[in-house]
Amino acid sequence: MRSEDFEFLADMLKRRSGLMLTKDKVYLLESRLTPLARNHGLESLEALVQKLRVSRSEALAVEVTEAMTTNESFFFRDNxxxxxxxxxxxxxxxxxxxxxxxxxxxxxxxxxxxxxxxxxxxxxxxxxxxxxxxxxxxxxxxxxxxxxxxxxxxxxxxxxxxxxxxxxxxxxxxxxxxxxxxxxxxxxxxxxxxxxxxxxxxxxxxxxxxxxxxxxxxxxxxxxxxxxxxxxxxxxxxxxxxxxxxxxxxxxxxxxxxxxxxxxxxxxxxxxxxxxxx
Structure with missing residues (x-):
């Protein structure tokens, strides 16, 4: 992932959700957002970032933020x-x-x-x-x-x-x-x-x-x-x-x-x- 694309996504996610991403977490961005990019008919994560930059779509920004949210939970966790x-x-x-x-x-x-x-x-x-x-x-x-x-x-x-x-x-x-x-x-x-x-x-x-x-x-x-x-x-x-x-x-x-x-x-x-x- 290009450095400028990482910085764009990291800044957007921090502003929207508080989520802090360091560069060693690039793999998380790639694993969670590449399927989202494909769902939108885009060939790559870079294309997804470009669409976010150009369209400024609130709906797409919400999808990206939700995809990056960790949602693991289970009953009586940690007791x-x-x-x-x-x-x-x-x-x-x-x-x-x-x-x-x-x-x-x-x-x-x-x-x-x-x-x-x-x-x-x-x-x-x-x-x-x-x-x-x-x-x-x-x-x-x-x-x-x-x-x-x-x-x-x-x-x-x-x-x-x-x-x-x-x-x-x-x-x-x-x-x-x-x-x-x-x-x-x-x-x-x-x-x-x-x-x-x-x-x-x-x-x-x-x-x-x-x-x-x-x-x-x-x-x-x-x-x-x-x-x-x-x-x-x-x-x-x-x-x-x-x-x-x-x-x-x-x-x-x-x-x-x-x-x-x-x-x-x-x-x-x-x-x-x-x-x-x-």
Whole structure:
């Protein structure tokens, strides 16, 4: 790939999605965008870049951005965040939240496995939550993966990745090679397209935010901006879950890590960690 074409795509992707690409990731551009170029009847990636330059097509720019978005997800991924959510976050919410309203945001929700995992945890103890107003919001920049999430249809391979067999039997129905999530769980999650670089003013306030394995693709300035805006959309007794390889240290003072609990962060001002029993 020509250097000027790489620079053009890298700049466009950073502006549109925050994604940082270094030159050692040229292979990613080639592997993900060459099929897109062919779908548009173009002979090469260079031709795709030229079309982007000349036409300034918003639709094509969206396709390119979505093609470069990493969308891997699976049920109960890494286990630890979901154990913390079940054993520490939910008991704290139950004891301290007098409004009986719980809002959870899964940023970069991809094909829905993360928000549906949270929904199943809540459903397992529904006698505690049946009188609560619970809203799980799943967002992603890629509309294609959100459509799959809304359907709640998963392959045998997808349900085998992390989903306990008892939950598979309880909440899914098999139809040939497809496992269909039941409507009761699907109805607990609302999906909407959202770019983490856009304004957060329409999202409202949340008690729990999951933003896992997203910040690793951003530069330091973008990470700081995203985290500080998330803090403004998080209640003072809220919690933030990041990926195991991510941190707030050296990036923002808005959050602090909960000692000994990998990936769990709370507002710097306050005692949320004590309320959770840490």
């Amino acid at each position: 630890t965040p979901f154990d913390l959510f079940k054993k520490h976050v939910l008991p704290m919410v139950e004891k301290t939240n007098t409004t009986k309203r719980l809002r959870i945001w899964c940023a970069a929700a991809s094909t829905g496995q993360e928000p549906y995992s949270l929904a199943m945890i809540l459903k397992e103890n529904w006698f505690k939550w049946k009188d609560w107003n619970i809203e799980i919001v799943g967002t992603d920049i890629c509309t294609q993966v959100l459509e799959k999430a809304k359907k709640g249809h998963y392959s045998q391979f997808e349900v085998q990745r992390g989903l306990p067999i008892q939950m598979l039997i309880k909440y899914f129905t098999q139809d040939g090679d497809v496992w269909k999530l039941n409507d009761e769980i699907k109805s607990m999650v609302k999906y909407r397209p959202f770019n983490l670089l856009d304004s957060y003013s329409t999202l409202g306030s949340f008690d729990v935010i999951f933003c896992r394995n997203v910040l690793i693709y951003f530069d330091q300035k973008t990470k700081s901006d995203v985290l500080e805006r998330m803090r403004r959309n998080l209640s003072d007794q809220g919690v933030l879950f990041l990926g195991a390889a991510e941190t707030v240290l050296g990036i923002t003072d808005a959050f602090k890590p909960v000692r000994g609990q990998r990936g769990l962060y709370v507002p710097s001002a306050g005692n949320v960690e004590q309320l959770m029993g840490f």
